[in-house]
Amino acid sequence: MAEFSAPFTGSPITTQLQWSRMIRRAILDGVHADDSSSTALKVTASGTTTVTVAPGRATVNGFHYDLDAAKNLDVVANAGGAARIDYVVLRADQAAKKVTAEYKTGGTTAPTLTQDEEGVWEIPIAQCTVGAGSSVVTAANVVDKRYLVSRPAIPSIPGARRPSIKNGLLVEDGKLFYGDGAQWRWLATAGVDDSTYTPVWTVNNGGTTINWGSGSLNYGRYQAFGKRVDLTIQLQPTGNPPAYTDPIEVSLPPGLPASGLHRAVFTWLLGSENGEGSAGGVAVMYPTVSTGRIARLQYPVSNGSASTSKPDMHNMLTNFPMNIRTGDVLTIDGSYWLA
Missing domain, CATH: 2.60.90 (Adenovirus Type 5 Fiber Protein (Receptor Binding Domain))
Known part of the structure; x- marks a missing residue:
């Protein structure tokens, strides 16, 4: 039997897996965004042989990802006789030591996500449909599949609230408030x-x-x-x-x-x-x-x-x-x- 605990002086985090296991319990997989109107890492298409991932940030299996400029991904040509359903994923690869946005092909159904905590871990950000014999994706054939993550509920002191955060939650003296970006609106009270x-x-x-x-x-x-x-x-x-x-x-x-x-x-x-x-x-x-x-x-x-x-x-x-x-x-x- 082996026991491990960290980080302590003399017992630091020394491997990617140790970091991943610690952080992913605190930060969920997903794109950092306050609401569905955010374009962070949103995938778009315009009927060409590429799709575009917008700039943004995300967490994947405990690892941080930051894309500071739009990234184009090539669409794999569909040589089959039926429409193909693909994914655009964020892929954390511990062997490669990086997180990247990738185009992943499927079949008549969407591809299975790889989720190996010690190796490759994928989360979807878009679903793309490629017609039979085609190598292009139209705007209409992109479905947003991003998992969104934001801040946890924020404690507050009566009379000293911070400005409203879009889709944020604030807890104050047993009361829960919802932020619409302009003000904090009462949502519930403990009972x-x-x-x-x-x-x-x-x-x-x-x-x-x-x-x-x-x-x-x-x-x-x-x-x-x-x-x-x-x-x-x-x-x-x-x-x-x-x-x-x-x-x-x-x-x-x-x-x-x-x-x-x-x-x-x-x-x-x-x-x-x-x-x-x-x-x-x-x-x-x-x-x-x-x-x-x-x-x-x-x-x-x-x-x-x-x-x-x-x-x-x-x-x-x-x-x-x-x-x-x-x-x-x-x-x-x-x-x-x-x-």
């Missing part, structure tokens, strides 16, 4: 991955816990995106709790209290398997009651059927207007904002 919890159902301002029966399905699922939390709660009782006179309440996910600046509103739906039909309404989080639980499940009613009748909202109880018990399914779904 909480898809998680579950066991909701606590109460009445009497959280003072009394509702017992829905042993083995009842009582399931909360949530995911946080920055300051917003998406939440679904489902309850399937296996028993019949007492007929409490106070409204039903249910807890929000632990550690994610709602903002106290405004009410959050959810929808709820109850389906009964006990011959009582179904009902729906809104579930409301009242900041004055609690920021840690939904305080009311409400349903619409009216004091009459005339055009002058006034709408109203009543609170759902454990046994009114429907008796919630074994076989029923209660679902609450919506989102709310964090403090």
